Amino acid sequence: MSTHHGVLSHQNLLKLLSGITAGGMELYAPRKTGQKVFFDHITDVREIAFDPLPTTESPKALLFPRVERLLSFARDGESMRVDDRCADLMPRRVLFGTRPCDAVALQRLAEFFADGIEDMFVGKRREQLVVISLSCAVADADCFCTSAGSGPGDGTGSDILLTASGGERYDMEVLTDRGREVLATFAGLWDEGSPADTSGYLAVVEPLPALAGFGAKLAGAFASTVWKDASLRCLGCGACAYVCPLCSCFDIEDEGTPSKGSRLRCWDSCGFSLFTLHTSGHNPRPTQTERWRQRVMHKFSYMPARFGHAGCVGCGRCSRACPADMNLREQITMLDAGIALQSAP
Amino acid sequence: MTTELTFEPKIVAFVCNWCTYAGADLTGTSRIAYASNVRIMRFPCTGRIDYNLVLKALEQGADGILISGCHPNDCHYSTGNFHARRRWVVFRHMMEYMGFDLRRVKFAWVSAAEGAKWAEVVNTTVREIRELGPATEYTELHRKGVA
Amino acid sequence: MSALQVQAGELLASGKAEVVIGYGEGTRGRVRPVFVRTRADVSLLVFDGRCTANLTVYLAKPEVGRMGKAAIVATPGAVRSLIQLIAEHQVDPGEVVVLAADDDAVTLLTDPAALEAYAAAHPVTIPPEAKAVTESLARMSAQERRAFWDAELSRCFKCYACRSACALCYCTRCITDMNQPQWVCVAPHALGVMEWHLNRAMHMAGRCVQCGSCTSACPAGIPIGLLAMEASRSVEKEFGAQAGLRCDAPPALSSFAADDRESFIL
Numbered sequence: 166m167s168t169h170h171g172v173l174s175h176q177n178l179l180k181l182l183s184g185i186t187a188g189g190m191e192l193y194a195p196r197k198t199g200q201k202v203f204f205d206h207i208t209d210v211r212e213i214a215f216d217p218l219p220t221t222e223s224p225k226a227l228l229f230p231r232v233e234r235l236l237s238f239a240r241d242g243e244s245m246r247v248d249d250r251c252a253d254l255m256p257r258r259v260l261f262g263t264r265p266c267d268a269v270a271l272q273r274l275a276e277f278f279a280d281g282i283e284d285m286f287v288g289k290r291r292e293q294l295v296v297i298s299l300s301c302a303v304a305d306a307d308c309f310c311t312s313a314g315s316g317p318g319d320g321t322g323s324d325i326l327l328t329a330s331g332g333e334r335y336d337m338e339v340l341t342d343r344g345r346e347v348l349a350t351f352a353g354l355w356d357e358g359s360p361a362d363t364s365g366y367l368a369v370v371e372p373l374p375a376l377a378g379f380g381a382k383l384a385g386a387f388a389s390t391v392w393k394d395a396s397l398r399c400l401g402c403g404a405c406a407y408v409c410p411l412c413s414c415f416d417i418e419d420e421g422t423p424s425k426g427s428r429l430r431c432w433d434s435c436g437f438s439l440f441t442l443h444t445s446g447h448n449p450r451p452t453q454t455e456r457w458r459q460r461v462m463h464k465f466s467y468m469p470a471r472f473g474h475a476g477c478v479g480c481g482r483c484s485r486a487c488p489a490d491m492n493l494r495e496q497i498t499m500l501d502a503g504i505a506l507q508s509a510p
Numbered sequence: 511m512t513t514e515l516t517f518e519p520k521i522v523a524f525v526c527n528w529c530t531y532a533g534a535d536l537t538g539t540s541r542i543a544y545a546s547n548v549r550i551m552r553f554p555c556t557g558r559i560d561y562n563l564v565l566k567a568l569e570q571g572a573d574g575i576l577i578s579g580c581h582p583n584d585c586h587y588s589t590g591n592f593h594a595r596r597r598w599v600v601f602r603h604m605m606e607y608m609g610f611d612l613r614r615v616k617f618a619w620v621s622a623a624e625g626a627k628w629a630e631v632v633n634t635t636v637r638e639i640r641e642l643g644p645a646t647e648y649t650e651l652h653r654k655g656v657a
Numbered sequence: 658m659s660a661l662q663v664q665a666g667e668l669l670a671s672g673k674a675e676v677v678i679g680y681g682e683g684t685r686g687r688v689r690p691v692f693v694r695t696r697a698d699v700s701l702l703v704f705d706g707r708c709t710a711n712l713t714v715y716l717a718k719p720e721v722g723r724m725g726k727a728a729i730v731a732t733p734g735a736v737r738s739l740i741q742l743i744a745e746h747q748v749d750p751g752e753v754v755v756l757a758a759d760d761d762a763v764t765l766l767t768d769p770a771a772l773e774a775y776a777a778a779h780p781v782t783i784p785p786e787a788k789a790v791t792e793s794l795a796r797m798s799a800q801e802r803r804a805f806w807d808a809e810l811s812r813c814f815k816c817y818a819c820r821s822a823c824a825l826c827y828c829t830r831c832i833t834d835m836n837q838p839q840w841v842c843v844a845p846h847a848l849g850v851m852e853w854h855l856n857r858a859m860h861m862a863g864r865c866v867q868c869g870s871c872t873s874a875c876p877a878g879i880p881i882g883l884l885a886m887e888a889s890r891s892v893e894k895e896f897g898a899q900a901g902l903r904c905d906a907p908p909a910l911s912s913f914a915a916d917d918r919e920s921f922i923l
Contacts, residue, residue: 560840561859562852562856565852565855589913592913592917593910595917596909596910596912597910598922599891599918599921600859600888600891600892600910601859602921603887603891604855604858604862604891605855606799608802608806609797609801610799610803611799616923617921617923618923619923650847651847652846653847654807654811654846654847654848655844655845655846655848655850656844656846
């Protein structure tokens with residue numbers, strides 16, 4: 166469909182969101198807890214946090230939950246009953262307050278899980294998810310979306326994109342049929358509009374020039390010595406991976422007793438030593454040097470080779486979450502320079 | 511019938527081989543009748559009764575836990591029960607700090623000669639747990655946080 | 658040059674240390690761990706109120722171990738953790754030099770007695786936020802505490818930053834990573850999260866030196882250090898053993914006293 170334009174006041178946006186919860190659709194939006202902001206199930210729109218920066222945790226759990234039951238089993242007399250999870254039961258959900266980088270990430274994540282054999286759980290969730298994003302008016306020093314294939318006003322992956330255009334008012338772009346469907350129920354809350362230039366309301370994001378040729382350079386940098394120093398202060402936790410909107414590694418766990426249990430899919434992280442530990446005791450990634458290299462390589466070399474885009478949208482969450490200040494912007498710049506130096510004749 | 515009348519608590523007893531297990535045996539050979547709600551798990555020593563065993567039992571639906579072994583200075587291995595006692599103090603404190611109902615986890619010293627005490631400890635535990643009703647706070651955790 | 662930089666330079670020049678593990682300027686006004694190997698690089702070292710992470714955690718990292726004898730810039734909490742590591746035979750007191758830093762003062766500590774004296778002179782400080790939560794928890798009923806921890810722990814996705822940032826979590830294979838038998842559910846659902854944190858607290862009983870590193874490391878903002886601290890405090894209150902004060906202290910939960918409290922035992 167062609168993009169539809171409208172204008173919406175902040176008051177009416179809240180009414181619209183209230184209407185969504187009242188209408189029985191599940192609403193997910195940022196909610197503040199202490200100093201951190203998380204996407205959460207919202208029943209009262211007054212709980213929504215309109216913080217200018219991305220949430221602490223990304224919205225990926227809406228497609229790819231931390232823990233998901235794939236099947237359950239139970240002994241039934243002499244036989245065993247297996248209940249397969251039915252992907253058709255995924256409820257329709259509205260996700261509000263994603264930033265453009267988040268929406269791009271949701272699209273890339275769904276694409277990843279659809280590659281080859283489609284993951285029906287992720288696929289169905291994506292199909293049922295309506296994404297209403299907010300353009301960014303502010304970026305911080307960890308953001309680099311404009312260098313990672315997105316931008317503060319990018320509508321990719323969103324069904325509706327709102328841009329605060331001053332005076333408690335939003336310029337609205339309705340980008341998909343799904344977005345139009347949701348809005349149809351709430352006619353009267355917004356005015357028709359015409360395509361507006363919103364660039365003046367968007368954040369200025371500091372470019373990350375090193376990213377442009379980074380993937381190509383990484384291809385020959387596997388054996389480089391840059392990784393050791395770069396990863397020295399990395400503590401080997403999974404904070405970066407778990408706040409990342411695109412990290413998609415998981416672990417399948419069977420849980421329960423011989424008579425009753427479930428098969429679960431849980432998040433996992435390549436930063437853990439256990440991630441690659443073999444039964445024999447051998448670990449092909451024995452130290453954080455190899456694990457950090459894997460993380461960077463996967464995002465900026467392997468993913469681009471396979472999907473044509475990086476496994477990173479430049480949201481900056483990993484940099485904000487890292488307890489050892491492994492800042493990704495800085496790492497990319499430093500690794501890029503280090504690799505260039507080593508490969509110079 | 512109401513739940514209160516039909517509820518029979520499941521009690522898991524973790525006991526040491528040398529004192530309480532023998533004590534419970536004496537209860538039987540002395541023909542002392544006591545509540546049949548208890549499932550006895552025999553361990554070499556109270557020092558072997560890891561708090562994770564208690565957690566696993568609660569997780570799998572136990573309504574109450576009873577841990578019992580040799581009186582101080584009676585341990586077959588000299589000091590296993592002393593070590594266990596320290597850990598129980600901390601474990602109880604942490605369970606309490608995290609808001610779990612401590613009344614569901616009981617501790618006792620029952621020697622090989624105390625067949626009557628074993629019956630009394632079990633009966634008291636069963637009566638108290640029956641009053642508390644089925645344990646839910648722990649099993650409820652099973653259902654939370656899974657998509 | 659600051660006193661810290663001078664002292665670090667001397668240690669490197671004299672060969673008393675081959676690497677100085679300290680704090681340096683990071684991004685956006687944050688500080689970060691730095692590993693200084695040459696005298697020329699001592700200018701990277703800073704120390705101020707932002708330096709709270711416990712750097713002794715890096716002593717267990719194989720890549721750091723291979724750099725040779727280390728000098729470590731230590732907060733009072735880090736000094737306590739070092740004492741605890743010595744008591745647990747994880748660090749040989751001869752193998753590490755300590756630059757104890759507190760506000761403006763830098764003290765070179767090279768032997769167990771000096772570490773102990775320093776720790777005794779710098780008692781545990783609890784940040785006001787942690788104090789406030791502890792006080793409100795003390796006023797709560799058991800049900801309210803259950804609800805509090807349920808809500809806080811619901812944000813835990815098991816990234817294990819708490820474990821990674823902890824100097825005393827040095828096991829090469831953690832109990833939560835064991836699967837034969839599997840004590841702790843791997844999944845970060847309510848049960849798995851609760852089991853993991855209760856296990857960590859139990860393993861920290863009498864060992865947690867209350868440095869606060871785990872709480873600062875938590876990306877979800879859970880006051881997770883309260884659990885380990887509470888376990889350690891219970892050991893202190895019941896058995897009189899405070900972690901991180903004596904290099905020859907026996908392990909609190911692998912020892913006992915004949916008159917330990919048993920009022921709860923039938």
